[in-house]
Amino acid sequence: MAIYAPGRRDRHNRPLRSRGRAVVAMLSLTAMVDMFTVVAVFLLQNYKTTGEVIQLDEAVPLPKAHAVKELRPATVVIVAKDKVMLDKAIVASFDQVKEQADWHIAGLEAALQQKFKDLADKRTTLPGKIKDAVDQPGSPTNDPADDHRVTVQADKTIDFLTVKKVMMTLTEAGASEINFAVIKDDE
Amino acid sequence: MAQVEDNSSGRSPNLELNLVPIIDLMSVLITFLLITAVWSQVSMIQLGSSLYSKKTEDKQMEPPPPLADIPLRVDVKENGFRIIIGSEKFEIAKKGQEWDWSGLVDRLKAIKTKYPEKNDGVITVDETLAYENLITGMDTMIQNGFQNISVSTAQPE
Numbered sequence: 001m002a003i004y005a006p007g008r009r010d011r012h013n014r015p016l017r018s019r020g021r022a023v024v025a026m027l028s029l030t031a032m033v034d035m036f037t038v039v040a041v042f043l044l045q046n047y048k049t050t051g052e053v054i055q056l057d058e059a060v061p062l063p064k065a066h067a068v069k070e071l072r073p074a075t076v077v078i079v080a081k082d083k084v085m086l087d088k089a090i091v092a093s094f095d096q097v098k099e100q101a102d103w104h105i106a107g108l109e110a111a112l113q114q115k116f117k118d119l120a121d122k123r124t125t126l127p128g129k130i131k132d133a134v135d136q137p138g139s140p141t142n143d144p145a146d147d148h149r150v151t152v153q154a155d156k157t158i159d160f161l162t163v164k165k166v167m168m169t170l171t172e173a174g175a176s177e178i179n180f181a182v183i184k185d186d187e
Numbered sequence: 188m189a190q191v192e193d194n195s196s197g198r199s200p201n202l203e204l205n206l207v208p209i210i211d212l213m214s215v216l217i218t219f220l221l222i223t224a225v226w227s228q229v230s231m232i233q234l235g236s237s238l239y240s241k242k243t244e245d246k247q248m249e250p251p252p253p254l255a256d257i258p259l260r261v262d263v264k265e266n267g268f269r270i271i272i273g274s275e276k277f278e279i280a281k282k283g284q285e286w287d288w289s290g291l292v293d294r295l296k297a298i299k300t301k302y303p304e305k306n307d308g309v310i311t312v313d314e315t316l317a318y319e320n321l322i323t324g325m326d327t328m329i330q331n332g333f334q335n336i337s338v339s340t341a342q343p344e
Contacts, residue, residue, distance in 0.1 A: 029206045029210060030206070032210065033206055033209055033210060033213065036209075036210065036213035036214070036217060037213070039217055040213055040216050040217055040220070043217065043220035043221065043224060044220065046224065047220060047223075047224070048225045054229060056229060062229070063318070063319040063322040063323065064322075065230070065232055065322055065323070065325075065326040066326055066330055067232070067326050067329035067330045068230035068231060068232060069230060069231055069232070069233055070230060070231075071229055071230055071231045072231075151231060154318050155318070156317060156318055156319035156322070157317050157318070157319065158317065158318050159314065159315055159316070159317065159318070160312045160313065160314050160315075160316055160317070160318050160320070160321055161314035161315070162318075163318045163321070164314065164340060167338070168340070177233075177234070178234050179231040179232065179233050179234065180231060180232045180234075180321075180322060180325075181229055181230075181231055182229070182230055182231060182232050182322055182326075183228060183229060183230070184228035184229070184230045186228070
């Protein structure tokens, strides 16, 4: 579609040039600035400095809760309907865990112990030592026990016995703190 | 452009406010905030001194919670709740197919009123029930003033 300059026109749709004064088309930007301000204020209010600590999986619906705390970085164990994962690596199948009478999940325990060992080794490397030196002594980021913190991201519909087996295995592998990932319920 | 017209003098000077830098700034700010925004409200529920927590040798013995001699236990069972506080026992049956969570809240509030210093409790959930019931039970207890929640390995009685 053709774009025409604003202004009066003759019967042949030609612009009239007789008036002498040029037409100045002013674009009102005030409303746009108002809208930008509102959006910027809304986004700043909802801004989170911690970022995304765990990645949500649509196949693992989380339970909802009101009395929650802010999620902290930790080793994440995912208990889905078909598998048990440690940091996105499958360590056992759900059916196998559900069927076994023993509460120890060998694959999960071995993988978690290896993870804890890797985290401890990382602290002895130069970047780890620099991080320890820079961090304030006793600060939340400088406690070796934090390496043994585990967050359980479990499907809300799975049976509690399977969760108990996972929790027991985590404890036996050396987890110092177990937390459950939930969706914050604002209602 | 936004402009202010002053009609006091003969010729009207147009005082124009240059909004272009503001729009530039806003555009950059909004783009940055939209890219870095975290929309999901994922949080966590923390276990208290769980029966699962492994005691290490270098860990000092923590002092017992207040009123530790009056244990609080909430059993989530197939047919309802059982609440044990000290030597008292209360049963809350299901309402139809649903657990009576409001009944549990009322009972926990009454216990909190009777023992205001008590802040710990144990929850047991039937092994066949969904994991969601554990979280809802813990959430209910924490909301009613019992922040230090432990999960028992035992089956509800």
